[in-house]
Amino acid sequence: MIESKKVDTFIVGGGPGGRIAYMALSKMGKKNALMVMKEEPTVVCSLPYGIGRRLIPGGPEEVVVDLSKSPRLPKDIAKNTIRGEVISLDANTREAIVRTGDAEISVSFEKALLAPGAVPWIPPVDGVLDGVSDEAAPAGESVQVGNNLVDKERLSGNVHVLRSANDARRLDDLARKATHAIIVGSGAIGLETAEALHDRGLKITVIETLPHVTAPLDADMAELVENRLDEKGVRVLTSQKVVAVKSDGVLLESGEYVPGDGVVFATGVRPNLTLARKAGLEIEKGIVTNSRMQTSNEHIYAVGDAVQVADAATGKPVLPLVGTLAMRQGVTAAADIAGMPLKMQPATMWGVSAIFELHWGSIGWTEELAKREKLSVSTVTLPVRTREKAMPSGKEGRWKIVVAEDGNEGGIKAGQILGFQIILDGESPLGTAERFLDIVSFKETVPELFRHFAIHSPSHNPPDDPYLNLFMQYLHA
Numbered sequence: 070m071i072e073s074k075k076v077d078t079f080i081v082g083g084g085p086g087g088r089i090a091y092m093a094l095s096k097m098g099k100k101n102a103l104m105v106m107k108e109e110p111t112v113v114c115s116l117p118y119g120i121g122r123r124l125i126p127g128g129p130e131e132v133v134v135d136l137s138k139s140p141r142l143p144k145d146i147a148k149n150t151i152r153g154e155v156i157s158l159d160a161n162t163r164e165a166i167v168r169t170g171d172a173e174i175s176v177s178f179e180k181a182l183l184a185p186g187a188v189p190w191i192p193p194v195d196g197v198l199d200g201v202s203d204e205a206a207p208a209g210e211s212v213q214v215g216n217n218l219v220d221k222e223r224l225s226g227n228v229h230v231l232r233s234a235n236d237a238r239r240l241d242d243l244a245r246k247a248t249h250a251i252i253v254g255s256g257a258i259g260l261e262t263a264e265a266l267h268d269r270g271l272k273i274t275v276i277e278t279l280p281h282v283t284a285p286l287d288a289d290m291a292e293l294v295e296n297r298l299d300e301k302g303v304r305v306l307t308s309q310k311v312v313a314v315k316s317d318g319v320l321l322e323s324g325e326y327v328p329g330d331g332v333v334f335a336t337g338v339r340p341n342l343t344l345a346r347k348a349g350l351e352i353e354k355g356i357v358t359n360s361r362m363q364t365s366n367e368h369i370y371a372v373g374d375a376v377q378v379a380d381a382a383t384g385k386p387v388l389p390l391v392g393t394l395a396m397r398q399g400v401t402a403a404a405d406i407a408g409m410p411l412k413m414q415p416a417t418m419w420g421v422s423a424i425f426e427l428h429w430g431s432i433g434w435t436e437e438l439a440k441r442e443k444l445s446v447s448t449v450t451l452p453v454r455t456r457e458k459a460m461p462s463g464k465e466g467r468w469k470i471v472v473a474e475d476g477n478e479g480g481i482k483a484g485q486i487l488g489f490q491i492i493l494d495g496e497s498p499l500g501t502a503e504r505f506l507d508i509v510s511f512k513e514t515v516p517e518l519f520r521h522f523a524i525h526s527p528s529h530n531p532p533d534d535p536y537l538n539l540f541m542q543y544l545h546a
């Protein structure tokens with residue numbers, strides 16, 4: 070141990086949750102904060118576009134955040150940040166140990182704020198790891214293979230994930246050298262990576278275990294995404310499991326061998342709970358907090374992907390895993406530490422992305438997810454056009470709402486809108502998706518759609534009011 074420090078607030082993790090908490094603390098006059106981060110601060114969401122180069126021609130380096138030059142972040146953030154790993158945190162003595170290379174720093178703190186995020190998860194299939202045993206705690210960037218957290222350096226040379234700037238650099242390199250990439254998993258990150266590598270001229274095969282792509286959409290919505298992938302020459306294999314990774318491709322459970330130079334696993338993430346476990350904090354699906362982001366220890370706060378939240382529509386614990394929520398939670402925790410209480414409301418899961426100009430959004434519960442959770446639901450699907458019929462430039466799309474059939478003891482009301490899905494060709498669904506984020510979060514019912522007014526302007530949309538259409542179609546159903 071060569072150094073010791075004493076700070077008011079100790080922040081673990083330099084992702085969106087940690088960075089915005091630092092910023093909020095500074096704005097609220099709490100200047101004595103220290104942030105420790107294992108990975109480079111990066112605008113992670115933009116990494117696929119850096120790899121693809123079409124939207125971010127400068128590549129992944131453009132979205133790595135230089136803390137000392139950021140116009141948004143406080144001037145002193147670089148000075149008060151350590152690149153290293155917090156290897157232990159004692160919630161009672163309020164002391165933590167940070168490892169930086171070979172050195173260790175002891176930090177004592179008044180309050181700690183954990184923003185350790187999530188790590189990519191890979192199914193434990195043959196050939197994913199290079200075979201070198203690693204029982205020690207990971208020292209570099211981590212990935213979870215099955216139940217084991219391992220250092221990313223242990224991944225086989227042709228196996229990739231996408232969570233950090235280093236992952237993006239490796240994929241950028243793959244894009245330079247390879248001709249055929251295999252993407253395992255077809256959620257937003259899988260398909261954004263598929264498009265990026267397609268933009269770089271690679272042949273793409275997407276492999277998905279589920280019967281259709283894009284799990285945040287139901288099958289009847291996801292078919293539009295599958296059609297678009299097919300039009301662009303992307304091969305999609307659904308209901309298929311990878312059972313082994315070889316140096317030149319993957320073997321499927323069906324016996325088929327799919328050749329490829331690189332394999333990208335976009336098979337989900339798991340909350341990073343290592344430190345919270347060591348600190349003895351209460352954990353269920355993720356770290357448990359109250360609405361002020363305090364954990365089971367009043368001196369320790371937690372925010373972001375590692376934290377579970379109450380689903381606004383149903384009250385069930387969920388892991389929304391989105392950066393926008395990490396930032397809201399970061400500000401909430403900082404405000405409480407600074408003595409200005411804010412409260413996080415229950416939240417709604419969402420996913421919004423685009424693949425080859427086909428935009429999709431999913432808010433709250435899909436029909437498939439609701440049925441798996443034994444919620445009794447009905448649905449209304451509405452074909453939409455982006456302009457009136459007389460305008461040939463108009464393109465087709467689809468809306469779908471998922472509606473609770475009965476009320477129940479969890480507080481769900483009969484007729485409550487539990488979920489919304491939208492597909493729009495060539496146009497952003499954000500305005501509508503955000504409106505439904507509120508509709509679902511505020512537990513509104515179909516008749517309450519009537520109070521949502523629509524705007525019509527021929528250069529932006531067709532004349533019929535989709536809220537009225539949904540309402541009337543529901544009455545008719």
Ligand SMILES: Cc1cc2nc3c(=O)[nH]c(=O)nc-3n(C[C@H](O)[C@H](O)[C@H](O)COP(=O)(O)OP(=O)(O)OC[C@H]3O[C@@H](n4cnc5c(N)ncnc54)[C@H](O)[C@@H]3O)c2cc1C
Pocket residue numbers: 081082083084085086087105106107108109113114115116117153154155156184185186187231232233258341344372373374375390391392393394395
């Ligand atoms: C490719 C991609 C696209 C995405 N697109 C979107 C999008 O469009 N919109 C959106 O809202 N969200 C998106 N997300 C999700 C979003 O990036 C995450 O929800 C967000 O980064 C979570 O923030 P966080 O601060 O909780 O954690 P993270 O961003 O995961 O940061 C946590 C950091 O803490 C570090 N850390 C962990 N443990 C320790 C330790 N013991 N010591 C020191 N450091 C530690 C980790 O190394 C990591 O760098 C995307 C994610 C990916 C991967």
